Amino acid sequence: MSQALQEASGTDSASIKAAAPSTPSPASLQSSGRAAPRCSVRGVTKSFGDTSILKGVDLAIPDGSFAVLVGPSGCGKSTLLRLVAGLEEADAGTITLAGKDVTRLPPRDRDVAMVFQSYALYPHLTVRGNLEFGLELRKTPRAEIDKRVAEAASMLGLEPLLGRLPKQLSGGQRQRVAMGRAIVRRPTIFLFDEPLSNLDAALRAEVRVEIRRLHDRLKATTLYVTHDQVEAMTLADTLWVLNNGLVEQKGPPLEVYERPRTTFVATFLGSPRMTMLDGVIVREKGCFYAEGGGVRALLDDDRFGDSLVEGRNVRIGIRPHDLGLAKNGAPSVAELKVEIVEALGSEAFAHGWLRASGPSVVARLDADEARSVRPGSAIRVAVAPSRMHLFDPKTGLALGL
Amino acid sequence: MGEVNRAVALGRKLTKLAFALTLLALVTLLGALSGCREPPRGIVVWHPYRGAEQKALESVAQTFSSARGVTVTLLAVPYDAYAAKLEAAIPRDNGPDVFVSPHERLGSYLANHLVAPAGDAFPDVDVARYVPTAVDAVTERGIRYAVPLASKCAALYINTKLLDEAPATLDALARKKGTLGAGVFPLVYEAQTVYFHVPLLHAFGGRIFDGTSYAMVGPEAERAAEKARDLMATGIVPPEPSGDLVKQLFASGKAAAVISGPWLAGDLEGGVSYRVVPLPSVEGAGKMRPFLTVDGAFLTPQGSTSALARELARFLGAPESADVRRFVGKQDVATKSAWDKREGHAPTADDAVLEAFHNAASDAVPMPTSLAMRATWVPAEQALRKVVRGEGSARAAMEEGLARYLDVMRPLPAKRPSPAPLVSLLGLTLLAAAFYAVKRARHPGFARELRASKPAYKYVLHSALTLMVLVVLPLVAGAGTSFFAGTRDAPQFVGLTNYIEILTVRGRPLGQWLSHGSFYLTLLVTVLWTVVNVVAHVSLGLALGLLLAKPYLRLRALYRVLLILPWAVPSYVTALAWKGMFHRQFGAVNAILVALGAEPISWFAKFSTAFAANVATNVWLGFPFMMVVVMGALTSIPKDVLEAAEVDGATRSQAFRLVTLPLLKPTLLPAVVLGSVWTFNMFNVVFLVSGGEPDGSTDILVSEAYRWAFARNAQFGYAAAYAVIIFGLLALMSRALGQVGKDKSEAKS
Numbered sequence A: 001m002s003q004a005l006q007e008a009s010g011t012d013s014a015s016i017k018a019a020a021p022s023t024p025s026p027a028s029l030q031s032s033g034r035a036a037p038r039c040s041v042r043g044v045t046k047s048f049g050d051t052s053i054l055k056g057v058d059l060a061i062p063d064g065s066f067a068v069l070v071g072p073s074g075c076g077k078s079t080l081l082r083l084v085a086g087l088e089e090a091d092a093g094t095i096t097l098a099g100k101d102v103t104r105l106p107p108r109d110r111d112v113a114m115v116f117q118s119y120a121l122y123p124h125l126t127v128r129g130n131l132e133f134g135l136e137l138r139k140t141p142r143a144e145i146d147k148r149v150a151e152a153a154s155m156l157g158l159e160p161l162l163g164r165l166p167k168q169l170s171g172g173q174r175q176r177v178a179m180g181r182a183i184v185r186r187p188t189i190f191l192f193d194e195p196l197s198n199l200d201a202a203l204r205a206e207v208r209v210e211i212r213r214l215h216d217r218l219k220a221t222t223l224y225v226t227h228d229q230v231e232a233m234t235l236a237d238t239l240w241v242l243n244n245g246l247v248e249q250k251g252p253p254l255e256v257y258e259r260p261r262t263t264f265v266a267t268f269l270g271s272p273r274m275t276m277l278d279g280v281i282v283r284e285k286g287c288f289y290a291e292g293g294g295v296r297a298l299l300d301d302d303r304f305g306d307s308l309v310e311g312r313n314v315r316i317g318i319r320p321h322d323l324g325l326a327k328n329g330a331p332s333v334a335e336l337k338v339e340i341v342e343a344l345g346s347e348a349f350a351h352g353w354l355r356a357s358g359p360s361v362v363a364r365l366d367a368d369e370a371r372s373v374r375p376g377s378a379i380r381v382a383v384a385p386s387r388m389h390l391f392d393p394k395t396g397l398a399l400g401l
Numbered sequence B: 001m002g003e004v005n006r007a008v009a010l011g012r013k014l015t016k017l018a019f020a021l022t023l024l025a026l027v028t029l030l031g032a033l034s035g036c037r038e039p040p041r042g043i044v045v046w047h048p049y050r051g052a053e054q055k056a057l058e059s060v061a062q063t064f065s066s067a068r069g070v071t072v073t074l075l076a077v078p079y080d081a082y083a084a085k086l087e088a089a090i091p092r093d094n095g096p097d098v099f100v101s102p103h104e105r106l107g108s109y110l111a112n113h114l115v116a117p118a119g120d121a122f123p124d125v126d127v128a129r130y131v132p133t134a135v136d137a138v139t140e141r142g143i144r145y146a147v148p149l150a151s152k153c154a155a156l157y158i159n160t161k162l163l164d165e166a167p168a169t170l171d172a173l174a175r176k177k178g179t180l181g182a183g184v185f186p187l188v189y190e191a192q193t194v195y196f197h198v199p200l201l202h203a204f205g206g207r208i209f210d211g212t213s214y215a216m217v218g219p220e221a222e223r224a225a226e227k228a229r230d231l232m233a234t235g236i237v238p239p240e241p242s243g244d245l246v247k248q249l250f251a252s253g254k255a256a257a258v259i260s261g262p263w264l265a266g267d268l269e270g271g272v273s274y275r276v277v278p279l280p281s282v283e284g285a286g287k288m289r290p291f292l293t294v295d296g297a298f299l300t301p302q303g304s305t306s307a308l309a310r311e312l313a314r315f316l317g318a319p320e321s322a323d324v325r326r327f328v329g330k331q332d333v334a335t336k337s338a339w340d341k342r343e344g345h346a347p348t349a350d351d352a353v354l355e356a357f358h359n360a361a362s363d364a365v366p367m368p369t370s371l372a373m374r375a376t377w378v379p380a381e382q383a384l385r386k387v388v389r390g391e392g393s394a395r396a397a398m399e400e401g402l403a404r405y406l407d408v409m410r411p412l413p414a415k416r417p418s419p420a421p422l423v424s425l426l427g428l429t430l431l432a433a434a435f436y437a438v439k440r441a442r443h444p445g446f447a448r449e450l451r452a453s454k455p456a457y458k459y460v461l462h463s464a465l466t467l468m469v470l471v472v473l474p475l476v477a478g479a480g481t482s483f484f485a486g487t488r489d490a491p492q493f494v495g496l497t498n499y500i501e502i503l504t505v506r507g508r509p510l511g512q513w514l515s516h517g518s519f520y521l522t523l524l525v526t527v528l529w530t531v532v533n534v535v536a537h538v539s540l541g542l543a544l545g546l547l548l549a550k551p552y553l554r555l556r557a558l559y560r561v562l563l564i565l566p567w568a569v570p571s572y573v574t575a576l577a578w579k580g581m582f583h584r585q586f587g588a589v590n591a592i593l594v595a596l597g598a599e600p601i602s603w604f605a606k607f608s609t610a611f612a613a614n615v616a617t618n619v620w621l622g623f624p625f626m627m628v629v630v631m632g633a634l635t636s637i638p639k640d641v642l643e644a645a646e647v648d649g650a651t652r653s654q655a656f657r658l659v660t661l662p663l664l665k666p667t668l669l670p671a672v673v674l675g676s677v678w679t680f681n682m683f684n685v686v687f688l689v690s691g692g693e694p695d696g697s698t699d700i701l702v703s704e705a706y707r708w709a710f711a712r713n714a715q716f717g718y719a720a721a722y723a724v725i726i727f728g729l730l731a732l733m734s735r736a737l738g739q740v741g742k743d744k745s746e747a748k749s
C-alpha cells in the first residue's frame, strides 16, 4: 500500500512541477508575470533519530498564491514549515525562496515571517514593541517602521492595543498581533502554523475569513498549515495534502475535493466522511454498475472509461452530501435503515445501515425531507452517477482520472 | 478541603513542636542556673600545662598534699579557653583557688576581679628567692600578685656546623651571608611578627608600650623597623617567615641562626646540632632584648581567703618544688636556688639549652601587664608590616600605628549626653507609627478584613513568636547597644555618639575621611567587593546556566550536580580550603604558578591580590545559586518565542540580549538583591581567607564591626552602631534595586 502511494505521489509531484506554471491558481493569475515559483521545495527529507518524518516532499508556491498544506496531526506539517523557515535543517533536498537557494541558511537570512500556533509573542514587549521588533533588527528607518506599524495596526484593528503587553490581551487579539508582526515585515513568504487552533469555534470562523480577506488585499505569498479540512478548503488557492511524509495530492481545493486521487484524500477531506464500501463491477444491459455492501449504482462510462472491467473488485466511495432520497422516480441505489436523524436546521443527516453487517452509512436530507423520516424506518436513497468514486482496493488509487 | 485539613494537622504538629522546644529550652536554662555544683573540698588548682610541665606540677602538688594532709585537685584547662573559663567560673565562686597563668594577663584579671594580691604567699622575705625580672613581672603598682614559677623568652639558636661561635653582633652575623653555602640564610625569624621584632626595637631603645599607652613611635621605632626591612631586603632574613618555616629552615640546615623560644628545642629531633645563646647586640645600638613572660601562681579572691591555698601557692615557688619543675618539668624556673651548681649531677644537652634560656631571660624585658597593652599588638604589627613591605616612610607607618591604637582606645566622652534627643526621636517614630495605624484602622475595609482573617492568626502565631524571639528581639537589643560605649561591665549611655564618631571618622578632618580604617574607606571596599562579586556571580551563573540548558550537552545531570556542589559545602570549610590554597609556601595556587614558570605570589601582602583571593573564594561559593536561578528561569522561557526572534532576523546574541535576558530579569532581579545582601555581609570569606590582610585593607563593614566588638577592646556599642548602619544601608539597597525592576516593567505597560 505504502509502496504504491509513494509511486503515486512520485508521479504526482513530477506532474506538479510541469503543471504549476501552466495552471496558475486564481490568485496568482493577477500577478502571473513571473514564471518561477516564489517558494519551492524539492525532494526534502527529514528524520528525527530513526523516525523518518518527511520522505521527499515537493512543493511549489507561485507568487501571491495562498497554499494550504493539510494533513492529519503528526504527519510532519509543522516540520515542513520549520524547514522552510530555517528552524530545522533538511537532511536532503533543496528549498528555494524567491529564486535563492536557502536550504542551509539560518532563519534571519531567509526573509520569511511565521505565525506560530502559540503566537510566540515577546512577553516583555508591548504590542507595538512586538510589531517593531523584526524591523528594528533589520535597521529599517524609523519613519518606515512607524508607517508600517500604523498600517498593520489599522488593518488588524490593533490601534487601541498598541501600548498593552501580551498578557493583557485576549486570545483573538494575540492572534492578530502575531499576524501583524508578520505583516509589517513584508517577507518573501508568510508561514502560518495552525494559527486558529487555539481559538474558539465562532472566532475561528471569523478570523478565517479575515485571513483570506487580508491575503486578497496584500497578495502575499503564503504557506498555511492546518489539520482542519474546513480551513483548508475555504482558504486555499492550492491545496497540498500531506500524508505519511509525502504529498498525496495537490490542486485547487474543489478539484481535490471532487476528484480525490486516493482513498486517504477522499476520506480526509469532507465532513461527514466519505462512505467506503467493498464491491465489484457488474455489467447489465450495456451499462456498468458498482455493486456491493447493499449498493447497486449506475456508473458513468465516459468518466471511468477503460477501467470499467466486468468482475473487477473496487472500493466504492460515496460522499454523504451526494447521497439523497430517491425522488421523482430516479433509480434508487440502496435502501437505508435509519437509526438516527441528525437535524442541523438547514439540512439533516440520516445515519443507518444498508446491511446488518455493513458499515454505518450517512445520507443527506433536506430540512423538509427530514421531518418525514423517522428513526427505524427504511428510506430509498440515490446518488448521481457523476458523483460516484471508485478506487482500486489494492493500491488505493482512484479509477478514471 | 483535604488541603485545609492537612494544613490544620500540620499547624497542630508545629504548635506541639514549638511547645516542646520551648519546654526543652526552659529545662536547659534551669539546669544551667542550678548547675552551680558544690566545689570539691580541698584546694583546686587550674593550669594550662601539658606533658612534662604537667607531670612536674602534679608531683609538687602531691608532695604538698601529703605533707599538709589536704586534697589538691589539679585541673588542666586548654590554653585557648583559659581566660574565658576563668572569667566564667571565678565570679560564680565556681573556679579554682589557685591558677597558673602567664603574667601579662594580670591587667585583664584585675579588671575582671579574678585575682587577689598574693599576700603571705609572697612575703617580702621571698623576694630574694626569685630572679629580679620575674619579680618585676608579677608586680603591679608595688603589689605582688603571683608567685613567679617559670619564665619564657626568645633566644638565639645557632647551628654549630655553620657557625663556630656565637656572633657578637647582629651585623657580624649578617656579614656571614654568602659564606655559608647555597641557600643558607644567616638569620631566620618571624620578622613580621611583633613579638619577634621587639628585641630589635629594644636594641634601638624603642618600646611598644610605655606603661599607659602605645609607644612604638619616634626615631627609635623607625630605625628598628627600617633595620628589619633592610635585613629582608638584603636577603639576610627570608621574606614572610612563619613559625613553621623557621623550624623547617633550621632543621634542614638552611639557617645559620634562628630567633625562637624554648618550644623550638622540643621540635628539633636530632638532625641538626645547635647551641642556644642570648640574642646578640646591634652595632651602633644596644642589645637585643626579648620580651619575658613569667608563669605565676595566682590566687583567686576565693582562694586568697584560704591559708592553705596561700601556702600552696608559696610552696609552688619554693626551692624544693623549683628543683622538680626544673629537672622534671624542664622549666626555666624563676627560683634562683634551682640554678646553683650542684654535685653529682651530669649536665645533659637539654640542661644546657635550659641554662642558656635562663641566662637569656636575665636580660629580657617583662611584658607589660596593662589591659591597654593588648590593644597595641595589632596596630604595631600593621605598622611593622607596612615598613617591611616598603610602603611609604617608616615615620608615616609608625604614626599610622599610633593613630590606629588611639582609635581603638578612644576615651569615653567626658560629658554624658542627655538621652532627650534620642527619646524624642523614638517618641516621634512611635507617634508616626501610631498615627499610621489609626489611619489604617479607620479605613472602612479594615475591620472587615480583620474579622475575616481572624482564624488565620492562630496558624501564624508560632512563627510570629519564633521570629520575634530569633530576629526582632536581637535586632532591638543590638540597636539598643549602639547607644552605649565602654566595656561590657561598665557600659555608659552616649546617645548617638557612636554613630557620629563613625560617620565623622572619629572627628578627623575631611581630608582624612578615606584614610585607613575609616568607615568610608571600608564602605568603599565593601561596595567594590559587592559589585565585583555579584557581577561575577551573575555572569558565571548565567553562562553556566545557559550552557547546562543546552539539550545536546552529554552528562548534563552530572555537571549540574558537580556545579551545585560548592553551594552544598559549608562556607567556612570552603573558605579555609581556599585560604590554604593561597598560602605562600604550601598553597596549590602558587604551586601551579611555579609549575607554569611564574614567580610565586604573596597573596595576602597586597590589597589587590588579597582582594582577588577573597573574590575567587566567594565567587566559588556564590555562583551555584545564580546558576540554579538561571536554570529555573530558563525553563520558563517558551522555546517558540526564541524561534520567533530568530525568524524575525535576530542573531544568537541579539536573541539573547533582546529576548532571553529581559525574560530572565524578573527572576534574576530578586536573586541579585539577595546575592548583594549576602555578599555585602559575607563575613566568613573575608574573615577566614584574607582576615583583612594586608593592614585590614580588605576588611568589609561586617568584619570591621566584628573587630570592634571582639578584637579591639570589646567596644560592643561601637560595633552595634556599625551593625545598625549596615542594616540601614542594606535596607536602602534592596529598596533601590527593587525599584529598578519595577520602574521598567511598569513604564512599559
Ligand SMILES: Nc1ncnc2c1ncn2[C@@H]1O[C@H](COP(=O)(O)OP(=O)(O)O)[C@@H](O)[C@H]1O
Pocket (backbone or CB within 6 Å): A048, A053, A071, A072, A073, A074, A075, A076, A077, A078, A079, A080
Ligand atoms: N524535534 C523533534 N524531535 C523528535 N521528533 C519530532 C521533533 N519535532 C517533531 N517530531 C515528530 O515529528 C512528527 C511530526 O511532527 P509535526 O511536524 O509537528 O506534525 P504536525 O503535522 O502535527 O505539525 C511527530 O511525530 C513528532 O513527534
Ligand SMILES: [Mg+2]
Pocket (backbone or CB within 6 Å): A077, A078, A079, A193, A194
Ligand atoms: Mg503542528
